[in-house]
Amino acid sequence: MKLIIAIINKDDSHEVQTALTQEGYSVTKLATQGGFLMAGNITFIIGTEDDKVEKALEIMKENSKKRKEQIPASATFGGMGLASAQTIEVIVGGATVFVLDVEQFEKF
Ligand code: 2BA
Numbered sequence: 331m332k333l334i335i336a337i338i339n340k341d342d343s344h345e346v347q348t349a350l351t352q353e354g355y356s357v358t359k360l361a362t363q364g365g366f367l368m369a370g371n372i373t374f375i376i377g378t379e380d381d382k383v384e385k386a387l388e389i390m391k392e393n394s395k396k397r398k399e400q401i402p403a404s405a406t407f408g409g410m411g412l413a414s415a416q417t418i419e420v421i422v423g424g425a426t427v428f429v430l431d432v433e434q435f436e437k438f
Contacts, residue, residue, distance in 0.1 A: 331377060331379060332377075333430045334374070336376070336390055336426070336427045337362065337364075337372070338372050338425050339394060343371075343374075346390055347372075350374070353385065355378060355386055357374050367407075367422070368406070387429075390427065391425070394425045396421050397421070398420070398422075401420050402417055403415075403416045406420075
């Protein structure tokens with residue numbers, strides 16, 4: 331069994347959640363915040379069988395597209411040493427995913 335921890339952009343999280351649930355995955359959703367943009371994102375915790383990991387990754391990939399956004403430097407942690415009026419280009423969206431081995435799984 332594996333534990334998938336997936337950090338997803340807030341704007342994509344509804345589609346990801348719907349698609350995962352429709353495919354029968356059990357999903358726990360946490361409201362989280364990125365350390366750099368300090369914007370809300372969503373972290374999904376998904377416990378699943380080894381042979382279902384690839385399909386879950388596929389669903390996340392299909393439903394969370396990367397895109398470029400211009401962000402005011404002042405909106406980033408520390409402001410990157412730039413004047414607050416300056417903007418920087420940041421890639422947002424997509425998914426950051428960790429897949430871990432589960433040593434033991436119990437439901438009481
Ligand atoms: P944030 O830390 O808010 O980062 C949002 C996006 O800003 C990142 O997208 C990246 O494109 C950019 N970025 C982050 N740190 C940067 C820096 N020091 N300089 C310039 N640009 C920077 P992603 O890499 O797709 O990450 C999206 C979110 O996933 C992150 O939000 C963070 O919450 C999480 N994340 C990413 N990598 C992680 C990791 N190795 N461990 C834990 N969480 C991670």
